[in-house]
Amino acid sequence: MKRTITHLADGRELIYFDRRDDADRSAVDSRDLPPRPPASELRRDPLTGEWIAIAGHRQGRTFLPPAAECPLCPSRPGRPTEIPASDYDVVVFENRFPSFSTSPGVYEQVGGLSEVRPGVGRCEVVCFTSDHDASFSSLSPDKVTLVMDAWADRTAELGAMAGVEQVFCFENRGAEIGITLSHPHGQIYAYPYVTPRTRRMLEMAEEHAARTGGNLFADVLAAEREAAVRVVGENAHWTAFVPAAARWPFEVHLYPLRHVPDLPALTPEERAAFGPLYTDVLRRLDALFGVAMPYVAAWHQAPVRTGREMSYLHMELFSIRRASNKLKYLAGSESAMGAFVNDVLPEEAARMLRAATPPDNNKISN
Template sequence: MKRTVTELADGRELIYFDRRDDADRAAPDKRDLPPRPPASELRRDPLTDEWIAIAGHRQGRTFLPPAGECPLCPSEPGRLTEIPAASYDVVVFENRFPSFSAQPGEQPVVGGLSEARPGTGRCEVVCFTDDHDASFADLDPGRVELVMAAWADRTAELSALPGVEQVFVFENRGPEIGITLGHPHGQIYAYPYVTPRTRRTLEVAARHAERTGRDLFADVLAAEREAGVRVVAANDHWTAFVPAAARWPYEVHLYPHRRVPDLCGLDAAERAAFGPLYTGVLRALDGLFGVPMPYVAAWHQAPVATGRELSHLHMELFSIRRASNKLKYLAGSESAMGAFVNDVSPEEAARLLRAMVTN
């Protein structure tokens, strides 16, 4: 793998990850860009003890441009994009409209009981391929391994930044999910706090360890593998299963069999084994209703400095599509109370997906 670091016209970092050592990445960014926005504000909700980012500059971000104006495609004469090169394998760059950044800004002041501080951190975009019409499911195993190498590289570097407490790697796919760019890509958030979901999960894992002396995540994986009824696919290093208490109509968790805290901990064999399994599950999702399935693919990694001994890297993949012409909306119970109601039996979802993977 060749790794080339350069800068965009406004000073944002851009990194090429190439399979060929002779890849030429000398093309400069010739655009005239405005100054980068200041960091967002973080405000603490005194009722939930959760941090909320206030990032007004994101209102102006690019929204579903036509393919001919895609900012994630390679640059070409007369049309300059976020990627100066004429082609690329995998590329990562700082988001132009970040939820968190290290840009200087005024110290926020908020009345009432809410605390406030700058939204220091970093947000990056990961482009999986220069093919605008492709998807992650289309990537060959070597390209998936290159993407995973980029994810691990960025996890390590972002974890070392001052003030970063958790690194979150994810992909949103499909207009139904709320994407703003159609090009196949994901994102990485370097949060200046431990997210509510991770904090709660680690609290549960700590109670489980205190009560049983065992690893909660390993116990969940072992139980699902033994039961088998919700397993969608598996190989020597990974198991994909629908969780027994799935929140979403079609939800699949992918666990490595060996406990590692984050993507950096995976070895070469585990990285190589992930791609064929994962892309098979993605193709199964697309095949269920004969239309591209909208999804969120979320890597759960250990926080930078806390709970690492309790964490077990895994991906949670889920879709809001519950039928060919129906979506799962987060209505009153889910949005207001955080109490999910799932319309699809996890066992039935697993059966349907397993049949699609097998076929």
Template structure:
């Protein structure tokens, strides 16, 4: 749980926030000693009229840091030998603006407004933050204590509230990528939070489905009904406690996919009460350990929070975590090949009920 919150500015003007579990630290005494260039301007959003979607073009991200040695890790605490992104010599949980953001509020004055009559262009206004879960470079989320997970949940809530209030933000998306197989470029345990300027395609599809369901059922929430049906069936339930349920979706796209949802209808992370925040960690840590035990080695995964949008359709949301891996066997990965990448049509190699049984059987 957060006992002290300290915001500072890095040498290039980006914000960094320390979230301490004890109130004794004075973070202001550790300034950023680096000489950094100014942050890059924000990305472009280009509209694809063929599929009614916006695509971000962020060329500056080509130069982002890629798998540095551990003694040059930008997410470790600073040392006399190396000044990292975190000036302090230690920390509990910390967030800061990404040095190579996909979205930001730094808009160029000569921003292009159109490429053709059908392809408008707009600035990628938003915000991208990095969340470091621990100062221990060699740890990972599954090794955190339930108390630290509670702190992280509080941090996600803090950042969701602040980022949702930024001008032009349509939705806030906390997530974690783990493993080089997924595409991780920094090995230090960390996640990210994107504040998008548009509602993402996946969320748009979910909102359309939820709106149709509400219209047909007199206002019922689609995710609440799906969750209730899964709990009643029990076939794909992995684990549960008083406040959360973890289950394999009946129409899973990924070989091993679990959704973790609060049993109470909650719109976003800030709306979770203290009991729900406390109860999340033990359940989530159990699922992560089951993932690693599947093939007796670290499981690459994406852990993605789906929250209600900030504007129209907000009432249709239902907070839930989607955890999935591209590993389909001990020595095989699922690649998004022709059907998935070109057509957006997923083909799963593992029967969801079999995946659920396998995860349940792990002790």
């Protein structure tokens, strides 16, 4: 893998990840860009102890432009984009509209009981391919491995930044999910705190270890493999299964068989084995109803400084589509109380996914 660092016209960092050592990355960003926005601020909710990022500058971010104006496609004569090169394999760059950053800002207490502090951190965009009409499910195994290498690279670098407590790699796909750009891409958030979901899972892992002496995540994986009824697919290094207490209509978790804390800890063999299983699961999701499934794909990694021995790297993939013409909306119980109700039996979801025949990518309607 060749890794080339350059900078965009406003000073943001851009990194090319290439399979070929002779890739030419000398193109320069010629745009006249406005100054980078100030960092967001964090406000602590005194009722839950959770930190909320207030980032008013994100209201102006690009929203569903036509393909001819996509900012994630390669640049072409007369049409410069966020990627100066005329083609690329995988690209990572600092988000122009970040939720967290190292830019200076002014922070004042706002009254009440809410503590305020700078939203220090970093947000990056990961472009999986230069092909605007592709999808992650259509990537070749070696291309998925290159994406994983980029994720691992960024996890290690961002985790070493001052003030960063957790690194989160994810992809949002589909207008139903709320994407603002349709080009195949994901994001990376370097949080200045450990997220509420991770804190809760680590609390449960600590309770489980105190009670049984085992690792909660490893024991969940072992139990699902033994039960088998919710397993969707597996290979020598990974298992994909629908969790018994799935929140979402179609939800699949992918675990490496070996206990590792984060993406950088995976071996080359484990990284190479992930792509074929993951893209198969994605194609099965698309095959369920013959339409491109909206989804969120979320990597759960160990925090930078806490809970690393308890943590277990895994991906949680879920879709809000519950039928061919129905979506699951977060209504009163889920939105107000965080109490989920799932309309699809997890065992039935796993059966449907195992039975689905992955179609050719060009036969899926978007």
